Amino acid sequence: MEPILANKKLKIKKPNARNMVENVLEQFNSAADSIKLHPSIRKILSITNNEIIVHFPVKMDNGDVEIFTGYRVQHNNALGPYKGGLRYHPTVDIDAARALAMWMTWKTSLAGLPYGGGKGGIQLDPSLYSQSELERITRRFTYALGDNIGPEYDIPAPDVNTSAQTMAWIADTYMSAKPQTQRSMNQHVVTGKPVGSGGLEGRDRATGYGVFLTIKFWAEKNKVNLKGKTFIVQGFGNVGYWAALFLEKEGAKLTAVQDAFGSIKNANGIGVDSLFNYMQSNKGSIVGYNDATEMDNKDFFGTQCDILIPAALGNQITEKNAADIKAVLIAEGANGPTNVEGEKILLKKGVTIIPDILCNSGGVIASYFEWLQNRNGELWQLEEVILKLEKKMKESFMKVYDYSKTKKLDFRTAAYCMAILRIEKAYIQRGIFP
Ligand code: NAD
Numbered sequence: 001m002e003p004i005l006a007n008k009k010l011k012i013k014k015p016n017a018r019n020m021v022e023n024v025l026e027q028f029n030s031a032a033d034s035i036k037l038h039p040s041i042r043k044i045l046s047i048t049n050n051e052i053i054v055h056f057p058v059k060m061d062n063g064d065v066e067i068f069t070g071y072r073v074q075h076n077n078a079l080g081p082y083k084g085g086l087r088y089h090p091t092v093d094i095d096a097a098r099a100l101a102m103w104m105t106w107k108t109s110l111a112g113l114p115y116g117g118g119k120g121g122i123q124l125d126p127s128l129y130s131q132s133e134l135e136r137i138t139r140r141f142t143y144a145l146g147d148n149i150g151p152e153y154d155i156p157a158p159d160v161n162t163s164a165q166t167m168a169w170i171a172d173t174y175m176s177a178k179p180q181t182q183r184s185m186n187q188h189v190v191t192g193k194p195v196g197s198g199g200l201e202g203r204d205r206a207t208g209y210g211v212f213l214t215i216k217f218w219a220e221k222n223k224v225n226l227k228g229k230t231f232i233v234q235g236f237g238n239v240g241y242w243a244a245l246f247l248e249k250e251g252a253k254l255t256a257v258q259d260a261f262g263s264i265k266n267a268n269g270i271g272v273d274s275l276f277n278y279m280q281s282n283k284g285s286i287v288g289y290n291d292a293t294e295m296d297n298k299d300f301f302g303t304q305c306d307i308l309i310p311a312a313l314g315n316q317i318t319e320k321n322a323a324d325i326k327a328v329l330i331a332e333g334a335n336g337p338t339n340v341e342g343e344k345i346l347l348k349k350g351v352t353i354i355p356d357i358l359c360n361s362g363g364v365i366a367s368y369f370e371w372l373q374n375r376n377g378e379l380w381q382l383e384e385v386i387l388k389l390e391k392k393m394k395e396s397f398m399k400v401y402d403y404s405k406t407k408k409l410d411f412r413t414a415a416y417c418m419a420i421l422r423i424e425k426a427y428i429q430r431g432i433f434p
């Protein structure tokens with residue numbers, strides 16, 4: 001399906017989202033073959049349960065009305081309520097939402113959480129709207145989704161270009177539409193909220209910290225000292241920044257960064273917090289940072305380094321650039337950053353890939369803690385959150401590591417096998433209604 005032109009400001013760059021669905025299905029089928037997945041369950045998991053598309057009007061600051069298109073895809077809920085982020089980006093469409101929702105099903109299953117998978121967002125470029133326009137767009141989208149989301153049914157969270165603030169607007173709108181007596185029971189309709197509004201201490205850093213932890217566990221298993229190792233990061237937002245910060249604290253050196261505006265490098269190292277402060281004062285862009293030189297975007301992945309962290313969008317590492325990559329380890333902070341053809345080239349070269357559904361699962365694990373906290377009327381301390389997150393990430397990493405060694409599989413296939421086996425078990429125990 002061609003993306004619908006949602007509003008006049010939108011210029012859609014040709015999305016490669018269809019490849020994302022093909023990609024996730026190819027990854028799924030390869031793991032399904034490996035575990036000889038029950039054919040009926042393969043059929044169920046190959047499609048999405050529900051796909052919601054809403055068109056809704058919003059008044060702009062100048063009084064004009066624009067129409068926006070929002071999506072929510074619910075892939076599977078065999079293990080619990082649908083869970084997954086909302087993205088605001090021109091490439092959001094039904095195919096991207098489908099692929100991302102499927103990845104969420106595998107991710108929540110692998111992490112051992114009582115959730116299924118969902119994903120969605122709005123097709124727009126948020127940099128073209130004022131803060132008050134974004135608030136009205138978010139509130140009207142929430143209203144349009146209505147009870148297609150809910151604290152025990154489908155629980156969104158932040159993703160690309162959405163934040164704790166976005167989640168606070170969604171929670172407030174959703175709760176305001178409920179009777180007075182039920183409002184507080186609905187706070188956990190979203191996770192990733194600000195700490196003052198039901199959010200969890202540490203949710204902000206959880207995904208990036210989890211990315212760092214998987215790198216650390218891999219280094220421990222392979223007797224690699226991270227001190228002095230070099231790394232490059234694509235995407236310097238929530239995931240990229242926190243992952244880089246924790247790696248820097250461990251003694252590794254950030255030598256190149258790419259964001260939506262351009263790429264920079266410095267072989268002597270780029271200070272993570274210094275770049276972050278610069279970016280915040282520079283309308284979210286890393287370009288022009290004075291302690292690094294600009295480089296061509298197309299040369300970024302070929303930069304000499306030990307570790308590569310893709311933490312931006314899907315389909316970034318492909319057959320076109322995989323051969324250039326110098327890193328020995330790729331830690332997938334983003335969802336779906338490596339396509340199947342790119343991965344084949346990398347595995348042949350002996351590169352290890354820590355797959356997205358394991359590598360960036362710290363975010364959804366912390367979201368689960370936030371959900372529990374809200375449901376039980378508790379407030380958790382940061383130390384408690386970090387300890388619980390480390391324990392869960394380690395369990396997941398070791399599970400995948402051991403399975404990959406025993407079955408002689410790459411990490412991604414091993415992770416998929418573990419995730420799918422858990423869902424298969426639930427279906428076999430419960431059967432198919434009626
Ligand atoms: P974000 O909006 O905070 O940051 C996105 C970053 O990517 C920005 O630096 C942006 O400039 C950059 N970017 C955008 N388009 C780019 C392009 N074409 N080339 C290079 N850089 C580009 O988003 P985030 O929350 O950090 O999410 C990043 C990735 O991590 C996404 O794939 C998301 O699905 C995944 N993820 C996020 C979370 C989370 O908790 N936020 C959890 C799991 C996975």
